[in-house]
Structures are given as C-alpha cells and as structure tokens.
Amino acid sequence: MKIFDGFNELLFPEEGICLFCGSEGEDIKNYICNYCRDNMEYLNREVDLGSPYLGKAVYSLFYNEFIREKIYLYKYENYGYLYKPLGEILIKTIYEKNLTENIDIITYVPIHRRRKAIRGYNQSELIAKYVSKSLDIPLSREKLIRVKNTKPQNKLNRYDRIKNIEGVFKIVDSIEFENKEILIIDDITTTGATIKECAKVLLEEGHAKKVDALAITSGMKL
Ligand SMILES: [Zn+2]
Numbered sequence: 001m002k003i004f005d006g007f008n009e010l011l012f013p014e015e016g017i018c019l020f021c022g023s024e025g026e027d028i029k030n031y032i033c034n035y036c037r038d039n040m041e042y043l044n045r046e047v048d049l050g051s052p053y054l055g056k057a058v059y060s061l062f063y064n065e066f067i068r069e070k071i072y073l074y075k076y077e078n079y080g081y082l083y084k085p086l087g088e089i090l091i092k093t094i095y096e097k098n099l100t101e102n103i104d105i106i107t108y109v110p111i112h113r114r115r116k117a118i119r120g121y122n123q124s125e126l127i128a129k130y131v132s133k134s135l136d137i138p139l140s141r142e143k144l145i146r147v148k149n150t151k152p153q154n155k156l157n158r159y160d161r162i163k164n165i166e167g168v169f170k171i172v173d174s175i176e177f178e179n180k181e182i183l184i185i186d187d188i189t190t191t192g193a194t195i196k197e198c199a200k201v202l203l204e205e206g207h208a209k210k211v212d213a214l215a216i217t218s219g220m221k222l
Contacts, residue, residue, distance in 0.1 A: 019085045020070055030088035039066040044093045047218065049192035053199040056212040059189060060093040063217045071187055071216065075123050083123070087130035089216055090185065094135065099212060104180040106132040107140040109187075109198055110169065112149035127216075128185040137183075143176040144169060144202060153194060154219075161193040169201045177206030186215040 017024050018033035027034040041062035049057050061067050073079040074086065094100055108128035116122050125141065132139035148168045153161050171177065182202055186195050192213075199211040 019081060030091075031085040032088065036066070036085075039064070040089070042092070042096075044096050045218075046097070047192070049196055051192070051196040051199060053203050053211065054196060054213060055210045056097070056099065057189075057192065057195065058093060058097050058099065058213070059215040059218040060089050061217045063188075063219050067217050075119075075187065078120075080121055080123075080126065083126035083130050086187070086216055087127045087134065090127065090131055090214055091134055093214065094131070094183075099183060099214060100135060100137065102181045102210075103137055103183045103212070105140045105177070106135075106137050106183050106185065107144055107202075108185045109194055110142075110144055110146040112146045114149050124185050124187050127187065131185065140176050140182075143171065143173045144198065144206070145172055146170075154190065158191050158193075161191050165193050165197045169198055171201060171205040174206050177202055177208040179207065179209050181210040181212070182208050183212050183214060186213065188217050188219060189213075189215045190219040 016026075016028055017031070018028050018036055019031040020036040021033060023033050023035065025033060041064065042060060043062050044058065044060060046056055046058050070082060070086070074082040106128050108122065108124035110125075111119070111122045129139055146168055147170045150164050150168055153164065156164055184195065184198055184202070189195055195213045195215070199213065202208040202211050
C-alpha cells in the first residue's frame, strides 16, 4: 500500500507544531494551535438529509473561510499531512456526539482510481485511516469503490448533483459490510447527494445494518 505517494510526510518533528499554520508553542494540542482553534467554530451538528438510507449525518465545523482554505489546500495543493489535524477535528465530534457507539467499521467516500492516481491520495481515505487508528475501529478500504469518474459536484446544481451521482458507487465485497454498522467519512458535504448515494449502496448492495455519516464541514445553506 503506497498511501503516501503524491506528497511527502513532514520532514520535521510534528509534536509542538501547528500543522495548520506552522507555528510552534506550548499551546499546541492535536496539531492545532490556539490561534487556529479560535478560527474554528464547532457545531457538531446533526442534519436531516431526508434519506431513508442514512442514520445520523453529522458535521463538525461551521463553514468559514479558515476551514474552507485548509480543506482546499489539503485536497488540491498537496498539503496531504493535514489529514492529522482534520482527523482530530472529526475525533472530537465523534466523542461529543457519541458516534462510536456500535460502529463496526469506518470507511470513506471513494474517489475514482484515475483521480486518485493524479492526486496521489484520497483525502477522505487518509482522514478515515487516521480516525480508525486513533479509535481502534477497523477501516474498510477499497470495498466501496467509485466506478465512474464524475464531474466535481461543486460545479453542479442540486438536481444535476443527484443525476451526476447515480450509479457511481459499487460494492466489491459485500461480506465486508454485511450486517455491520458503518461510519462513512467525507471531507465536506454540500447537498449530501454523494453521501446519500454511498449509504444507499452500502445498504442495498453491501447489506449493511446501518450507515452514519461524518464530515468536517458543510457548505449547505441551512
Ligand atoms: Zn495554528
């Protein structure tokens, strides 16, 4: 598994350094300094996405310029190591919302293998891996896959997003999910169309028992 292809791990010791802004100091906890922490607003909000396939859908932070920029750098500018502070944000929400109760497996929204080859990593997979390791809950990798390389959802309107995402995901090994309670991780949700489609496939093809979803933030207008 060459998960770190595409970006370099940090070449300096990470303890005592804020991975968001690079500052050093005593106040750094979970790779985030007080200044950056003050720029994040925790909502830990549960949203109703109107899907019969989805259990809880929760996101951690209010969508502001600070977190928008960090996620952008993480996804598109090769700041791959940001999976650590971003993972810590999710872990905080998981504890506060009691999301680990009964969770058997953690998984993530897959990207198409062609996009992964270009980017070098799947941003949600890295975060899910970090969360899985920290919480000691098994990670399911490459069993829920994306079979179509779609247009980015953020370029589309609500109707086209739903159309764009239909038939995009597939289960390659249903035994992995059968009768399991699954937590699926995404970086940012907007209409929730992607996460709803994943939940549908996990239940219908994967015969999962329950699917909860967790994202860092939501661009949704509420
Ligand atoms: Zn900072």
